[in-house]
Amino acid sequence: MDIKVNVRETDGETNIVELAGEIDVYTSPKVKDALGELIDRGVYNLVIDLEKVRYIDSTGLGVLIGGLKRVREHGGTVNLVCTNPQIKKIFDITGLVKIFGIYDSEDAAMKASV
Amino acid sequence: MDIKVNVRETDGETNIVELAGEIDVYTSPKVKDALGELIDRGVYNLVIDLEKVRYIDSTGLGVLIGGLKRVREHGGTVNLVCTNPQIKKIFDITGLVKIFGIYDSEDAAMKASV
Amino acid sequence: MTANPPERATVESVELRIPRKAEWVAVARLAVAAIASRMRFTIEEIEDVKLAVAEACTNAIQSADGADQIEILCETDDTQLRVTVANRSGSGVAIAPPPLAEDEVRIDGLGVFLIRSLMDDVEYDAGPETGTRLVMIKRLAS
Amino acid sequence: MTANPPERATVESVELRIPRKAEWVAVARLAVAAIASRMRFTIEEIEDVKLAVAEACTNAIQSADGADQIEILCETDDTQLRVTVANRSGSGVAIAPPPLAEDEVRIDGLGVFLIRSLMDDVEYDAGPETGTRLVMIKRLAS
Ligand SMILES: Nc1ncnc2c1ncn2[C@@H]1O[C@H](COP(=O)(O)OP(=O)(O)O)[C@@H](O)[C@H]1O
Ligand SMILES: Nc1ncnc2c1ncn2[C@@H]1O[C@H](COP(=O)(O)OP(=O)(O)O)[C@@H](O)[C@H]1O
Numbered sequence: 001m002d003i004k005v006n007v008r009e010t011d012g013e014t015n016i017v018e019l020a021g022e023i024d025v026y027t028s029p030k031v032k033d034a035l036g037e038l039i040d041r042g043v044y045n046l047v048i049d050l051e052k053v054r055y056i057d058s059t060g061l062g063v064l065i066g067g068l069k070r071v072r073e074h075g076g077t078v079n080l081v082c083t084n085p086q087i088k089k090i091f092d093i094t095g096l097v098k099i100f101g102i103y104d105s106e107d108a109a110m111k112a113s114v
Numbered sequence: 115m116d117i118k119v120n121v122r123e124t125d126g127e128t129n130i131v132e133l134a135g136e137i138d139v140y141t142s143p144k145v146k147d148a149l150g151e152l153i154d155r156g157v158y159n160l161v162i163d164l165e166k167v168r169y170i171d172s173t174g175l176g177v178l179i180g181g182l183k184r185v186r187e188h189g190g191t192v193n194l195v196c197t198n199p200q201i202k203k204i205f206d207i208t209g210l211v212k213i214f215g216i217y218d219s220e221d222a223a224m225k226a227s228v
Numbered sequence: 229m230t231a232n233p234p235e236r237a238t239v240e241s242v243e244l245r246i247p248r249k250a251e252w253v254a255v256a257r258l259a260v261a262a263i264a265s266r267m268r269f270t271i272e273e274i275e276d277v278k279l280a281v282a283e284a285c286t287n288a289i290q291s292a293d294g295a296d297q298i299e300i301l302c303e304t305d306d307t308q309l310r311v312t313v314a315n316r317s318g319s320g321v322a323i324a325p326p327p328l329a330e331d332e333v334r335i336d337g338l339g340v341f342l343i344r345s346l347m348d349d350v351e352y353d354a355g356p357e358t359g360t361r362l363v364m365i366k367r368l369a370s
Numbered sequence: 371m372t373a374n375p376p377e378r379a380t381v382e383s384v385e386l387r388i389p390r391k392a393e394w395v396a397v398a399r400l401a402v403a404a405i406a407s408r409m410r411f412t413i414e415e416i417e418d419v420k421l422a423v424a425e426a427c428t429n430a431i432q433s434a435d436g437a438d439q440i441e442i443l444c445e446t447d448d449t450q451l452r453v454t455v456a457n458r459s460g461s462g463v464a465i466a467p468p469p470l471a472e473d474e475v476r477i478d479g480l481g482v483f484l485i486r487s488l489m490d491d492v493e494y495d496a497g498p499e500t501g502t503r504l505v506m507i508k509r510l511a512s
Contacts (some may be wrong), residue, residue, distance in 0.1 A: 024257075025286040026250040055257075057282050058338040086275045093345045094338065138399075139428040140392040169399075171424050172480040200417045207487045208480065242397060243387040251408060255384060259401040266393060 003027035004052075005034040014045040014113040016106060020052035023060030031060065035067040044076025047109040056087055061096060068099065077101070079109040117141035118166075119148040128159040128227040130220060134166035137174030145174065149181040158190025161223040165195055170204060182213065191215070193223040237306035244300040246285075248315065253285045256300050263302050264309060268368050276346040277309060277366050283339040284313035284362045291315065291360060307368055308348075314361040379448035386442040388427075390457065395427045398442050405444050406451055410510050418488040419451060419508050425481040426455035426504045433457065433502060449510055450490075456503040 003021040010016060015038055023031055038046065046067065050056070068078045079101040082088055091097045103109040117135040124130060129152055137145055152160065162178065164170070182192040193215040196202055205211045217223040244259050246252040260281045264274040281300065288298045295315035303310040344350050349365035386401050388394040402423045406416040423442065430440045437457035445452040486492050491507035 022254065024250075024282060025253055025289060055279075057279060057286065058342055059286060061338060086272065089272075090279070090342070094342065136396065138392075138424060139395055139431060169421075171421060171428060172484055173428060175480060200414065203414075204421070204484070208484065240389045240391075240394075241387075242389070242394065243385070244401070245383075245385040247382045247384070249382075252382075252384065255401060255404040255408065258404040259386070259397060262397040262400040266397065 003030055005031060007034065007038065010110065012045075012114060013043070014047055014110060015043045016047045016049060016110075018049040018052065022055040023053060023063070024055065024057045025059045028057075028059040028063045032063045032066065035063065036070075039067065039070050044071040044074040045113050046071060046076070046078045047081065047106060047113055048078060049081040049106055049109075050087060051081055051083065053082075053084070053087060056090060061090070061094060064100070065096070077113055079103060079112050081106050081109045117144055119145060121148065121152065124224065126159075126228060127157070128161055128224060129157045130161045130163060130224075132163040132166065136169040137167060137177070138169065138171045139173045142171075142173040142177045146177045146180065149177065150184075153181065153184050158185040158188040159227050160185060160190070160192045161195065161220060161227055162192060163195040163220055163223075164201060165197065167196075167198070167201060170201055175204070175208060175210060178214070179210070191227055193217060193226050195220050195223045239303050239305045241304075242302045244302070245297050245316070246300070248289055248296050248298050250286075250289055252298075253282055253289070256285050256298070257282045260300065260302060260311065263304065264366075267304060267309060269309070269366070273366060277311070280343045280346045280364055280366075281311055281313060283343050284311075284364065287339050287362070288313060288315045288360065307370070308365050309368075310363065310365045312361060312363045381445050381447045383446075384444045386444070387439050387458070388442070390431055390438055390440050392428075392431055394440075395424055395431070398427050398440070399424045402442065402444060402453065405446065406508075409446060409451060411451070411508070415508060419453070422485045422488045422506055422508075423453055423455060425485050426453075426506065429481050429504070430455060430457045430502065449512070450507050451510075452505065452507045454503060454505045 006018040008016040082102050083104050101112050120132040122130040196216050197218050215226050257278050261278045264277045285298055297316040299314045299316050301312040347364040348367045351363040353361050399420050403420045406419045439458040441456045441458050443454040489506040490509045493505040495503050
């Protein structure tokens with residue numbers, strides 16, 4: 001019932017944000033802060049790895065959308081890594097699949113990021 | 115929140131009863147019935163494998179003790195397989211470690227059974 | 229003659245009250261998941277109910293009506309799970325939610341949209357007397 | 371001068387009511403585990419609380435006092451989790467448990483023994499007015 005955020009720099013301009021745990025009304029501010037800090041530092045290309053996320057609710061989606069809005073102002077991108085069927089379903093029914101790139105692996109998301 | 119009971123016959127006189135799930139006030143009657151059926155059929159040497167049991171309460175302990183009482187009337191034995199520290203702790207604090215043989219593997223429990 | 233409602237199997241209820249705070253929503257979520265697991269729901273359906281109830285709690289928290297508890301009533305029978313999520317406010321008056329910070333995104337209706345998508349039946353009523361109540365039904369496949 | 375109790379951090383409460391039936395104990399167990407997880411308890415301590423509360427519910431079920439609900443009240447603060455398990459009976463009169471089948475083993479006191487071993491503080495009161503109430507405290511390591 002917590003969220004872990006692990007940011008990894010890569011060779012290029014993209015940073016990988018690995019999230020682990022549950023993103024809900026209680027934990028999503030922590031995710032928001034982590035993304036905000038990166039964007040403040042000028043990192044506008046993000047791969048957000050949701051493979052270890054077991055649960056996400058609308059506040060979590062709101063944080064991802066907020067991040068996307070901010071990086072887009074700088075021509076940036078947010079690509080997600082997600083294979084969990086329940087979480088993919090949430091992106092499906094909310095129509096967010098059309099807004100985010102959603103990939104099966106970090107490699108695929110990284111390639112799409114440049 | 116359920117219990118699965120899987121009975122396996124072996125070469126010798128001993129039967130292995132593999133339990134999986136949670137043994138509580140709701141599910142323990144199922145375990146009791148399974149043990150009762152075996153004992154009614156004249157199987158008095160039991161190895162009960164608790165490796166896949168995530169939870170046991172006093173009603174579960176009561177069922178195991180009831181089984182032991184019945185097989186002992188026929189010179190039988192009940193040996194348990196258990197390595198889960200939380201469950202071992204329950205057998206410890208109740209003093210039941212002194213009544214049951216508790217082993218780290220089915221092999222060890224089988225050897226003790228003859 | 230009046231139309232009689234169809235006969236219902238015995239209803240069993242579980243009631244849960246949590247503080248109206250974000251950190252307690254996970255408790256509601258897990259309790260409701262445990263209840264749904266006791267029924268014949270699939271894992272996917274259990275996840276649906278879990279999320280819908282969490283969204284209802286989140287709404288209850290984000291509304292600024294001064295209630296200090298959230299009440300979650302789960303009524304189960306052989307055919308369905310019915311969950312009522314209500315703010316327990318003294319006054320019961322639901323007022324406008326607090327303004328959002330500039331960088332916050334309000335995707336209005338995303339929570340309620342999810343609830344409607346994930347549950348079979350949703351009723352929503354807010355009144356000065358009752359406070360805000362969300363009633364959601366998930367039916368078991370027959 | 372009277373002895374003042376030590377000052378306490380804010381108490382937050384979660385209330386749960388389940389039918390007084392064996393199949394609902396797992397819900398109480400999981401809800402209490404979720405509450406304990408929100409605190410600074412270790413995994414072992416969470417398991418302790420889970421089992422203790424389940425034992426208290428099992429007792430409440432096996433007693434024959436005609437109550438139809440079990441009420442579980444969890445009060446948390448920075449120092450401890452306090453759980454009260456009570457039978458919600460109309461009369462509140464706790465009478466003798468039903469006789470056991472011949473092949474049933476009653477290890478009298480095993481449930482209460484476990485509760486006392488696993489929790490830091492246990493109070494038990496049964497009265498014609500209050501029904502049966504078990505109050506258990508698990509303290510956080512300071
Ligand atoms: N349980 C509730 N109590 C009070 N107000 C509520 C409740 N649920 C929803 N609302 C109100 O309805 C509005 C719309 O909710 P919703 O569609 O879920 O939007 P959002 O996803 O932005 O929270 C909220 O902003 C809130 O004011
Ligand atoms: N919550 C309760 N409500 C009514 N009676 C209770 C309750 N808890 C315990 N009792 C009574 O106390 C007796 C002893 O309980 P306990 O020590 O747990 O024994 P056991 O492990 O055999 O259930 C029970 O047989 C029951 O009659």
